[in-house]
Amino acid sequence: MNLSVQTKAFALLATLGLIAGCSSNQTMDDGAYDSASDVAAIDQSGGSTVYGGSDDGGVSAETLTEEERMAAEQAALREITTFYFDFDTSEIKPEARDVLVAHARYLAEHPNQRVRLEGHADERGTKEYNLALGERRAKAVQRFLIVNGASRGQIETVSYGEEKPAVMGSTESAWAQNRRVELVFE
Amino acid sequence: MTYRTWMTFPRAAAAILAACLVLVAPARAELLIRITEGADAAIPISVVPFAEQGALPPGDKVSRIVRDDLTMSGEFRPLPPEKMLSLPSRREDVFFRDWRLLGQRYVLVGELSRQADRVTARYELFDVNQEKRILGESAAASVNNLRTLAHHISDKVYEAITGVPGAFSTKLAYVTVDNANGKPRYRLQVSDVDGKRARIRLESREPILSPAWSPDGKALAYVSFETGKPVVFVHELATGKRTKVADFPGLNSAPAWSPDGKALLLTLSKDGNAEIYRMELASGALKKLTNHWAIDTEATYDATGEGIFFTSDRSGGPQIYYMERIGAEPRRITFGSRYNARPRPDGTGDYVYYVHQRDSAFHIARTNLKTGDETILTRTQSDESPSVSPNGRMLIYATKQGENSVLTVISADGGAAYSLPASEGDVREPAWGPIVQ
Missing domain, CATH: 2.120.10.30 (TolB, C-terminal domain)
Structure with a gap:
């Protein structure tokens, strides 16, 4: 991943209070968002091909115009491409909304851009039910993106159920990181 | 293949x-097999090592496979062969009193004979208390397929005793x-x-x-x-x-x-x-x-x-x-x-x-x-x-x-x-x- 983009993303996320906000009043029962290092891990799992367009170069936040600042902020939000869910639910968490809106706007502005939503479940429960649950999560994200401006033709969904965990292991933390939808831009 | x-x-x-x-x-x-727990009410049965006529390939013996099958079901407790007082292979050599002394309810005896590439098993199952034969059959398989033959015998024994078809095959x-x-x-x-x-x-x-x-x-x-x-x-x-x-x-x-x-x-x-x-x-x-x-x-x-x-x-x-x-x-x-x-x-x-x-x-x-x-x-x-x-x-x-x-x-x-x-x-x-x- 482009280091300057990543660094900038972190700086902006920190400015926006997203990182601090996550660590102070998370509703999740696990440590997935608890530290900057975990956020880095999430960025990695989101895939290195993900950040799209509008790289404004190493302009520092102070010298940006309002418009540039907004664009950089949106680009920074779009660095996040993995979204997490509670056990046996497909509800999009409140903290994911701004990021998904940013992705939806980007898709609306780039009609030729396509994205694949990969839905996953943790290892608990049955494999076939989890396959359906992973799909339901991917479709929940799909609906959210469409409502916010993306078009149906840009989005493909696939479920891997519990078959492709991001993190191995049978801990609350591993499970929390495995209940996810990943956006993969093609 | x-x-x-x-x-x-x-x-x-x-x-x-x-x-x-x-x-x-x-x-x-x-897969490896590991018996972790036996059932309390398992039925005592003796699967006597089968007599053999003609050379059989190395590997698990048919009677051993039958014994393992019955153990796996959890419904039987086969007697280890070293505890048996005799190793009969036909009815006239089965002394019911001995098997009663060993607390056995059933005894399976048999003989394998090889002709060219075929192996025939002749086997008999006895109810020890009633001193009665409840199963007497023969079955054959190719010499490379003795496991199939053994599982077939397990199925027959299981069904003769429980009344339910065996699922070992x-x-x-x-x-x-x-x-x-x-x-x-x-x-x-x-x-x-x-x-x-x-x-x-x-x-x-x-x-x-x-x-x-x-x-x-x-x-x-x-x-x-x-x-x-x-x-x-x-x-x-x-x-x-x-x-x-x-x-x-x-x-x-x-x-x-x-x-x-x-x-x-x-x-x-x-x-x-x-x-x-x-x-x-x-x-x-x-x-x-x-x-x-x-x-x-x-x-x-x-x-x-x-x-x-x-x-x-x-x-x-x-x-x-x-x-x-x-x-x-x-x-x-x-x-x-x-x-x-x-x-x-x-x-x-x-x-x-x-x-x-x-x-x-x-x-x-x-x-x-x-x-x-x-x-x-x-x-x-x-x-x-x-x-x-x-x-x-x-x-x-x-x-x-x-x-x-x-x-x-x-x-x-x-x-x-x-x-x-x-x-x-x-x-x-x-x-x-x-x-x-």
């Missing part, structure tokens, strides 16, 4: 498959996952019920799920991700011929055969939501059996072949439902906890088995369909994929042992247990094959 594949899908897909799939047959990665299908080098290899395998004679039927870099036996035991349906998404295949075991039967947009999953083998129940989401369909295999014609905003999946026919059990989260979490006949209003079966899924009825219509969450653990439970009573059968923590033996007496499921997934077999009432770990990696998704005449 080699298996070939006839790919019936487009060339582009075939090219991808060629890159990620190998169809191979050599025996490898056998049946097959298991399962999926092993080998994570060496961080690159998983999924292998669909078929073995004897004791884990022996395993053969790889499909190998893939992508997940293989939900193997399901055709009623005649000649084919498996399963879900394979080899094209990057879940697709249902039917795989003929004798020829290796594979047919892609369901490749619709969205999910193609949870195959289960109709009792006549002519149709599959499938979970498809091509119309937007996971619903259960019946597909006629000859024509591909689909009939939608459920229509609900909830997830409906994991369908299976009941013992009559008229109704279906399935998992639905229409009540908020996954629960087992029963549709008495197609079109009837589904009736909820499970109420004991907030997560009950993947029903598997036994052949009698008395019980349905499923995965049951209690606190943070997942167990296998069963519900008596007549009384509604629920019994939790397993004590391990992460149990899934229950499959009932075709005679309804045993249950196999996948569970965790340390980091690895292993298969465990228990008697259907939760008694005796043995486990079948893979020699390396995970083994999961067991499916117990039918009794084939």
Whole structure:
């Protein structure tokens, strides 16, 4: 991943209070968002091909115009491409909304851009039910993106159920990181 | 023996498959057998080492395999041969008083004789208390097939004593996952019920799920991700011929055969939501059996072949439902906890088995369909994929042992247990094959 983009993303996320906000009043029962290092891990799992367009170069936040600042902020939000869910639910968490809106706007502005939503479940429960649950999560994200401006033709969904965990292991933390939808831009 | 594949899908897909799939047959990665628990009420039986006429190949003796089969069932407690006072091979040498002294209820004696490449077993089963022969038969097999002969004898002995057909000659299908080098290899395998004679039927870099036996035991349906998404295949075991039967947009999953083998129940989401369909295999014609905003999946026919059990989260979490006949209003079966899924009825219509969450653990439970009573059968923590033996007496499921997934077999009432770990990696998704005449 482009280091300057990543660094900038972190700086902006920190400015926006997203990182601090996550660590102070998370509703999740696990440590997935608890530290900057975990956020880095999430960025990695989101895939290195993900950040799209509008790289404004190493302009520092102070010298940006309002418009540039907004664009950089949106680009920074779009660095996040993995979204997490509670056990046996497909509800999009409140903290994911701004990021998904940013992705939806980007898709609306780039009609030729396509994205694949990969839905996953943790290892608990049955494999076939989890396959359906992973799909339901991917479709929940799909609906959210469409409502916010993306078009149906840009989005493909696939479920891997519990078959492709991001993190191995049978801990609350591993499970929390495995209940996810990943956006993969093609 | 080699298996070939006839790919019936487009060339582009075939090219991808060629890159990620190998169809191979050599025996490898056998499951190991580990008896973990015997049932208290097991019946004492002596399987006397069989006399032998002519040279037999090295390896496990037929009587040893019979003894192991009976032990595995959990219903028998075979006497170790070193404790026997004599080793008779025919009726006139059986002294019932000796066997009574040893506390034995049944004695099996026999003799193997080889003519060219055929081996004939003549065997007799005696009731010690009644001093009566209750079984006397002979059976033959090729000299390379002594395991088949042994499992056949086990079936006959089991049936003569319990009145229920034995299931020792049946097959298991399962999926092993080998994570060496961080690159998983999924292998669909078929073995004897004791884990022996395993053969790889499909190998893939992508997940293989939900193997399901055709009623005649000649084919498996399963879900394979080899094209990057879940697709249902039917795989003929004798020829290796594979047919892609369901490749619709969205999910193609949870195959289960109709009792006549002519149709599959499938979970498809091509119309937007996971619903259960019946597909006629000859024509591909689909009939939608459920229509609900909830997830409906994991369908299976009941013992009559008229109704279906399935998992639905229409009540908020996954629960087992029963549709008495197609079109009837589904009736909820499970109420004991907030997560009950993947029903598997036994052949009698008395019980349905499923995965049951209690606190943070997942167990296998069963519900008596007549009384509604629920019994939790397993004590391990992460149990899934229950499959009932075709005679309804045993249950196999996948569970965790340390980091690895292993298969465990228990008697259907939760008694005796043995486990079948893979020699390396995970083994999961067991499916117990039918009794084939």
